[in-house]
Amino acid sequence: MQVNKSYFFCGIGGSGMLPLALILRGHGATVAGSDRALDQGRTAAKFEFLKGRGIELYPQDGSGVTSPEQIVVVSTAVEETVPDVIAARKIGAPLITRAELLAQLFNAAPVSIGVAGTSGKSTVTGMIGWMLTDLGLDPTIMNGAVMKNFVSADAAFASARVGASDIFVSEVDESDGSIARYTPHTAVVNNISLDHKSMDELRALFGDFVSKSKVVVLNLDNAETAALTPHAAKAITYSLSNSAANLRAENLCPAPDGITFDVIASQTSETLRITLQVPGTHNIYNALAALSVAQALAIPLKDACESLSRFTGIRRRLEVVGTANDVTVIDDFAHNPDKIAATLETLHAFPGRLLILFQPHGFGPLRKMKADFIDVFARELAPEDVLVMPEPVYYGGTTERSITSEDVVAGVRDAGRQAFAFPSRQECGNELFHLAESGDRIVVMGARDDTLSTFAAELLWRLAQQPAA
Numbered sequence: 001m002q003v004n005k006s007y008f009f010c011g012i013g014g015s016g017m018l019p020l021a022l023i024l025r026g027h028g029a030t031v032a033g034s035d036r037a038l039d040q041g042r043t044a045a046k047f048e049f050l051k052g053r054g055i056e057l058y059p060q061d062g063s064g065v066t067s068p069e070q071i072v073v074v075s076t077a078v079e080e081t082v083p084d085v086i087a088a089r090k091i092g093a094p095l096i097t098r099a100e101l102l103a104q105l106f107n108a109a110p111v112s113i114g115v116a117g118t119s120g121k122s123t124v125t126g127m128i129g130w131m132l133t134d135l136g137l138d139p140t141i142m143n144g145a146v147m148k149n150f151v152s153a154d155a156a157f158a159s160a161r162v163g164a165s166d167i168f169v170s171e172v173d174e175s176d177g178s179i180a181r182y183t184p185h186t187a188v189v190n191n192i193s194l195d196h197k198s199m200d201e202l203r204a205l206f207g208d209f210v211s212k213s214k215v216v217v218l219n220l221d222n223a224e225t226a227a228l229t230p231h232a233a234k235a236i237t238y239s240l241s242n243s244a245a246n247l248r249a250e251n252l253c254p255a256p257d258g259i260t261f262d263v264i265a266s267q268t269s270e271t272l273r274i275t276l277q278v279p280g281t282h283n284i285y286n287a288l289a290a291l292s293v294a295q296a297l298a299i300p301l302k303d304a305c306e307s308l309s310r311f312t313g314i315r316r317r318l319e320v321v322g323t324a325n326d327v328t329v330i331d332d333f334a335h336n337p338d339k340i341a342a343t344l345e346t347l348h349a350f351p352g353r354l355l356i357l358f359q360p361h362g363f364g365p366l367r368k369m370k371a372d373f374i375d376v377f378a379r380e381l382a383p384e385d386v387l388v389m390p391e392p393v394y395y396g397g398t399t400e401r402s403i404t405s406e407d408v409v410a411g412v413r414d415a416g417r418q419a420f421a422f423p424s425r426q427e428c429g430n431e432l433f434h435l436a437e438s439g440d441r442i443v444v445m446g447a448r449d450d451t452l453s454t455f456a457a458e459l460l461w462r463l464a465q466q467p468a469a
Contacts, residue, residue: 026162099178378415
């Protein structure tokens with residue numbers, strides 16, 4: 001990283017761009033950026049936070065790209081027609097993708113910990129980052145989501161942490177193939193399932209990622225992940241059922257706001273009881289992944305468990321927004337079939353009808369996973385639950401839009417479950433508001449759209465204005 005350089009982030013408010021910008025700024029680099037969400041007046045608090053960190057913001061009209069000395073950072077979603085890119089080309093400013101820049105920082109770190117997998121990356125990254133910070137190891141953390149343990153009055157969007165040690169913990173993404181750029185000291189693969197790419201592509205990407213790592217943490221309960229074991233120079237494994245795993249979890253005791261279980265280290269038979277402040281069996285897998293990293297770093301299991309018991313979670317992961325008139329509103333990032341299943345399974349362990357708004361995270365993913373979305377909702381919705389869907393999040397561009405939310409809800413209805421599609425999210429909110437009864441839980445699901453959290457908060461406010469029944 002060149003801290004004496006000037007960086008300009010095109011799309012600086014994005015979940016992968018913002019923490020990288022914060023890390024560069026934290027190391028003393030000059031950082032500026034633009035974002036169409038800023039131009040459209042969305043998520044103003046996020047941009048005020050960036051300004052408070054000394055990051056100058058510009059309209060996304062090319063006016064912020066003025067020097068060939070600037071390094072212009074773009075995501076894979078940024079098109080050549082964006083004015084900032086046109087300006088960079090015109091004046092000869094170098095362009096680099098977010099993934100290329102992150103890989104440079106990551107690969108330069110003496111102890112790099114890369115967290116991969118279809119689901120759970122942000123939570124596992126947050127767990128590892130918190131655990132290492134709590135134990136005084138002072139890591140740098142790059143996450144795609146806000147880590148609640150690091151949120152403060154002046155750091156509302158804490159998706160990054162700048163540390164002084166040699167340790168760099170980061171999510172690494174397979175969706176755009178950029179996972180191929182990373183060479184981790186310790187690699188984590190939590191699970192592999194269909195999401196953005198075909199299974200053959202995913203197997204190749206994850207196989208390469210594992211083969212380049214000195215230590216690999218693998219989930220033996222996921223068949224695709226377990227199949228990577230022969231590619232690993234050294235594997236630390238975890239499981240809820242496989243006695244061959246290095247770490248196991250037993251005696252699960254779920255609660256609405258957390259889960260308690262025993263952690264067993266196979267080689268020593270050391271057994272420790274731990275209570276997480278985040279609910280669901282899927283978070284036991286996440287915790288076992290983090291504890292396996294602790295094993296790789298020779299951190300005593302007892303210390304690691306005590307730290308994880310103080311982990312308070314990731315924003316928009318089964319996050320309770322509040323309760324009004326005995327209706328609870330929950331904000332959740334679930335956007336692929338595995339994440340949706342984990343959320344619904346966790347919530348169905350406790351009483352209360354589910355009223356679900358699911359906003360697909362793009363027309364492309366909707367087209368690729370249509371059958372899988374139908375299957376997961378048909379399988380996981382209870383007869384009394386209700387699903388409502390607006391059209392996918394769409395910020396422009398040339399994506400093909402032949403498959404719509406109506407195609408999904410029609411399939412879910414054909415399977416005997418209650419599902420409805422509406423043209424707009426506002427209409428979905430109106431439907432949820434009118435359906436809500438005492439004891440219900442409203443779940444707002446989706447990704448790539450920060451305004452979903454605002455929507456959930458506004459829905460709670462509307463419920464609070466109703467006279468009590």
